[in-house]
Amino acid sequence: MSQSKPSPRTPRLLETSRIYLRPFEITDVDAYFPGLFDAEMRRLTGTQNSFTRTQVERYIENAAQDDSRLMLLIALQENDQIIGDVVLMDMHAKNRSAHIRVAIDRAEHQGKGYGSEALRLMLDYGFGICNLHRIELEVYAFNKRAIRTYEKLGFQREGVKRDALFYNHQYHDAIQMSMLENEFRQRHMKDQTEND
Numbered sequence: 001m002s003q004s005k006p007s008p009r010t011p012r013l014l015e016t017s018r019i020y021l022r023p024f025e026i027t028d029v030d031a032y033f034p035g036l037f038d039a040e041m042r043r044l045t046g047t048q049n050s051f052t053r054t055q056v057e058r059y060i061e062n063a064a065q066d067d068s069r070l071m072l073l074i075a076l077q078e079n080d081q082i083i084g085d086v087v088l089m090d091m092h093a094k095n096r097s098a099h100i101r102v103a104i105d106r107a108e109h110q111g112k113g114y115g116s117e118a119l120r121l122m123l124d125y126g127f128g129i130c131n132l133h134r135i136e137l138e139v140y141a142f143n144k145r146a147i148r149t150y151e152k153l154g155f156q157r158e159g160v161k162r163d164a165l166f167y168n169h170q171y172h173d174a175i176q177m178s179m180l181e182n183e184f185r186q187r188h189m190k191d192q193t194e195n196d
Helices: 026-037 039-045 053-065 114-128 144-153 181-195
Strands: 019-023 070-076 082-092 097-104 134-140 156-167 170-180
Touching: 019 114, 026 039, 026 053, 026 082, 039 097, 053 070, 070 114, 082 114, 097 114, 114 134, 114 144, 114 181, 134 144, 134 156, 144 170, 170 181
Parallel strands: 097 134
Antiparallel strands: 019 070, 070 082, 082 097, 134 170, 156 170
16 A cells, blocks of 8 residues: 555645545555455455455445545655555434544554554544544454554443454454543543643
């Protein structure tokens, strides 16, 4: 996922000093597509299917038209390198809820806090702009690093879906987690006012 650079017209929707989040463009397919075949990323996300380039193009085009989804690329400020994506999806206006997911590509970008930054930006956007009340996620029990990240951000464990994923000859549990708007504001908006 590292070759694509945004065109001059591509807006930076959300940003920190190290990363920014921007919409996908169809020209990003070449950079995004190879990451779908990274063995470790497939394991961590439980990806069982294979995708063609055409399917990925269609997915990106459809996601851009879907009002219940906000799918953004994560790029580095220093060189515009795409390092992953973050998605708010299944946004439900009446329940004011959504599901969130994040993926940081290759190991060289993992463990540096980029995923946490992208999640915090997207949570702030979800609660502060989209007026969501609840944002939830699901993570496989073997993904200890992601679980620690989500807990540090303030996600609460709600339950376990036993044997939810069959991968690499065995079943794995999925942990369900969520955050409510007041929990986000208490934890993260305090940080923001202290830094202002």
